[in-house]
Amino acid sequence: MATETITQTNGVHLNGSHTNGTSGPPPFPDDVPIAPLLILSFEKLRNNDTEEIKRLIRACEDIGFFYLDLRGPGDDILEDADKLFGVGEELYDLPLEEKQKYDFMHKNSYFGYKGFGANVVDKTGRTDRNEFYNVSKDDIFGVGEKLPAPDVLENQRSLFKSFMQSSHGIITMILNQLNTHLDLPPDTLPNLHRLQRSSGDQVRIIKAPPQPMDDRQTTLGEHTDFGSVTILFNRLGGLQVLPPGKDSEWCYVKPLPGHAIINLGDAMAKFTNGLLRSNIHRVVSPPGKQGEYTRYSLVYFSRPENEVLMKRLEGSNKIPQLAEGEVDEEINAKDWIIRRALGHRHAINKEKALDFESFQGTERLSRRAY
Ligand SMILES: O=C(O)CCC(=O)C(=O)O
Numbered sequence: 001m002a003t004e005t006i007t008q009t010n011g012v013h014l015n016g017s018h019t020n021g022t023s024g025p026p027p028f029p030d031d032v033p034i035a036p037l038l039i040l041s042f043e044k045l046r047n048n049d050t051e052e053i054k055r056l057i058r059a060c061e062d063i064g065f066f067y068l069d070l071r072g073p074g075d076d077i078l079e080d081a082d083k084l085f086g087v088g089e090e091l092y093d094l095p096l097e098e099k100q101k102y103d104f105m106h107k108n109s110y111f112g113y114k115g116f117g118a119n120v121v122d123k124t125g126r127t128d129r130n131e132f133y134n135v136s137k138d139d140i141f142g143v144g145e146k147l148p149a150p151d152v153l154e155n156q157r158s159l160f161k162s163f164m165q166s167s168h169g170i171i172t173m174i175l176n177q178l179n180t181h182l183d184l185p186p187d188t189l190p191n192l193h194r195l196q197r198s199s200g201d202q203v204r205i206i207k208a209p210p211q212p213m214d215d216r217q218t219t220l221g222e223h224t225d226f227g228s229v230t231i232l233f234n235r236l237g238g239l240q241v242l243p244p245g246k247d248s249e250w251c252y253v254k255p256l257p258g259h260a261i262i263n264l265g266d267a268m269a270k271f272t273n274g275l276l277r278s279n280i281h282r283v284v285s286p287p288g289k290q291g292e293y294t295r296y297s298l299v300y301f302s303r304p305e306n307e308v309l310m311k312r313l314e315g316s317n318k319i320p321q322l323a324e325g326e327v328d329e330e331i332n333a334k335d336w337i338i339r340r341a342l343g344h345r346h347a348i349n350k351e352k353a354l355d356f357e358s359f360q361g362t363e364r365l366s367r368r369a370y
């Protein structure tokens with residue numbers, strides 16, 4: 001598929017709007033529980049709008065998820081995202097044997113392809129219902145190993161580079177705002193996430209086909225993200241978050257055209273000893289009639305540079321002390337992410353893949369009741 005023709009698929013404009021009432025996926029239903037996430041403006045945040053920054057802090061402390069309205073200053077990344085959804089469709093149309101050539105788990109790498117059902121999603125041993133492909137930022141920026149990739153991806157390196165650069169820019173802005181709020185020494189957080197240094201940053205493109213009506217299971221098991229800040233583009237529903245609180249229930253995150261969904265990961269919870277929240281989420285079948293359609297999603301995961309330790313940061317009076325007798329594990333971001341990302345791959349872990357505790361990130365912190 002040529003890049004010029006990928007702006008429209010199944011009657012749905014890839015920015016999420018419905019273009020005709022007949023052939024495209026139906027709108028997100030209005031009778032399912034929806035997470036009340038704050039909608040923040042990229043424009044206002046970048047211009048240091050005081051009220052918007054307060055809302056950012058509230059979102060990062062309370063639930064660790066928010067929408068970011070990208071329209072205007074983020075039009076470039078919105079366009080890149082549209083194109084990458086098209087690239088994703090081409091990628092998953094490749095024959096399975098071709099895609100499997102790019103599964104690098106046996107080399108202890110989580111970059112490249114993960115086949116349908118390759119991860120265990122719960123303690124009973126059920127497996128996931130999606131395929132995904134991780135493209136490494138270090139590879140695209142020439143600061144790490146160049147991995148083999150299919151032509152549909154090789155031919156789009158400049159598109160990946162542009163999308164990664166914009167994503168990294170948005171994340172740096174968010175990290176700067178959090179750095180100021182936390183009273184950390186200037187640039188502490190951005191300096192742990194430099195674009196030209198080796199890290200586990202990656203783009204992920206996910207495909208989840210429609211599931212049979214009578215057998216709809218979790219597509220992507222519940223988890224917290226492994227790194228720092230995640231930027232997510234959704235077209236169809238299916239993402240759910242478990243808000244804080246003892247009796248809380250899973251709520252859908254409704255996709256909004258022109259907006260990204262942003263969430264914090266384990267590193268931000270570890271750096272701030274739980275002051276900032278890395279919230280549990282999962283993906284299920286898209287709700288209502290959307291469940292009859294293939295769900296693609298696009299993600300940028302930012303992670304601390306490889307050698308950064310996943311522990312409470314020094315230098316801020318706002319970050320709570322560790323509890324008496326508590327010590328942070330001495331593990332760097334690289335090993336943390338490998339442990340979490342490859343832990344549930346049953347082909348390399350056999351029965352160990354069911355030992356969920358040993359691959360946990362900050363889920364327990366996320367489950368804390370207020
Ligand atoms: O597909 C989505 O909406 C979310 C994916 C996700 O949570 C992940 O890949 O970590």
Ligand SMILES: [Fe+2]
Pocket residue numbers: 223224225281
């Ligand atoms: Fe996630």
